[in-house]
Amino acid sequence: MPMDEAPPLRLRRLPTRLLTQTAAHVQRLVAQGLGDFRTHHYALLAAAEERGPSSQAALGRACGMDRSDVVAATNDLAARGLLRRDPAPGDRRSNVITLTADGENALRDLDERVRRLQDSVFAPLSEDERDQLTRLLTRVLRHRAES
Amino acid sequence: MPMDEAPPLRLRRLPTRLLTQTAAHVQRLVAQGLGDFRTHHYALLAAAEERGPSSQAALGRACGMDRSDVVAATNDLAARGLLRRDPAPGDRRSNVITLTADGENALRDLDERVRRLQDSVFAPLSEDERDQLTRLLTRVLRHRAES
DNA sequence: TACCTCTTGTTGGTGCCACCAACGATGGTC
């Protein structure tokens, strides 16, 4: 175990790199903490619950997901009986996505898993520091929306 | 443009999600700011310059890259004449990776691009806030290494 | 009416990044 591991100075504190490295690490933990769900699944279940019955397009926009990814995720969730996909009465193009009772239960379970994940991932940070982090990230993200 | 876009409350301030969203956004900007280089390329060039001639394995460890990804990236860089891959004199298993003059020039160019990218990506944050962010991320990352 | 344009869901891709398994060849150790 030589001191090989010292990362290049340029990279050690490079913000963009820190960001992607941390995100990769976090995604890893989240993926295994969510079991046989993906983040897309959680996002769609949450959106469906909060918005009530909606079209796939609306759910996708709310979650910032591409339409094609919405299709795949709703396929998964419908196959597992967690939501229903019915033809929209007023518009023959679109579907109405509705959460089932099983879907609500799954969502509650996921809520709890997600909550625990935040605690485990951000364990080294205090409550205040987590807030700082979310605020900073939010501002960087908002900067995207504005450009 | 309906108010469809309102993201689910659960997701709006969810730290892990903010992190991956921001990282995705940043990676996008970085990718296009780096032109025909990937982040791996920059990492390897930087490591090769700072460490001097090293084996692929050592460079990979320094950059936190998988060996197989090191192979692919060094292939690219060698094909472009930015580094040389010679058999190591003392160990017939390993190669010695050396930066060429062109490689140093490319690295300097990338350094500048990367610097500008930080400014553009984190434009909404003050100098202090960027430091805060890097410190917070570093601590989350260090938490990984310790577990 | 016909025409044009936008939206919806769907299919079938791409690219990047992280990672994993297995292999032959070699080095170091006992």
Place this chain on the structure above:
DNA sequence: GACCATCGTTGGTGGCACCAACAAGAGGTA
């Protein structure tokens, strides 16, 4: 000499974001 770790390499996987094209339908205007 046997054993195991390491090196480079090949050939994958999976997740996430994204894109292009399509047919069907909706909405507007001429």
